[in-house]
Amino acid sequence: MSLSIYLSFIMYVCAVTFMPGPNNVLLLSAAGQNGLKKCLPLLFGIWTGLITVMMIAGAFCTLLSRYVPAAAPYLKYVGAAYILYLAFLTLKRKPSSQETGKDLTLTFRNGFLLQFLNVKVIMLGLAAFPGYFMPYGSGFFNILLFAVTMTACCGAGNLIWALFGSILNPFYDRHFRIINVVMSLLLIYCAYRIVI
DSSP: OOHHHHHHHHHHHHHHHTSOOHHHHHHHHHHHHHOHHHHHHHHHHHHHHHHHHHHHHHHTHHHHHHHHHHHHHHHHHHHHHHHHHHHHHHHTOOOTTTOOSOOGGGSHHHHHHHHHHOHHHHHHHHHHIIIIIGGGOOSHHHHHHHHHHHHHHHHHHHHHHHHHHHHTHHHHHHHHHHHHHHHHHHHHHHHHHHHO
16 A cells, blocks of 8 residues: 555545544543543443454454344434434433532443444445455455544544544533533434434
């Protein structure tokens, strides 16, 4: 693979993954309410899930491409349902000053599992690997380079969204109802885009 093709891949991934999506909207909302430090388990779960999904997508791309058209209608509804569940949790959140107990959405496990239900991430992996990497071989090094690059680009976008939410925490405490509604609507829109 030439450097120009690799750089083109990085630009493509950044353009796609820096946009609002389930991971980014969830991190913006969670960091806005709880601060970045409390969101680190969720963030690490998302990143671990991303690299895992990308390794699977790279390793099994040929096999999966045969079955995705038949499975996609079901997979996208499961992913959309989970995103709607996240929208519901976001809608009923209270500011950190009013919260009692641990916010279950901030766990490593939830961040990790979201990647396996996040149709945007799965489809991105299944579309990007064959388009950018398979023509140059599907050996372990290419799969690893693909997964690490995808996770680094997605992770940078996730971190930016979480930092943005963390900085706006005092604003969130004052206007949490409006912000929760907006974030929930964005998640509902993500679910809608997956289904449509």
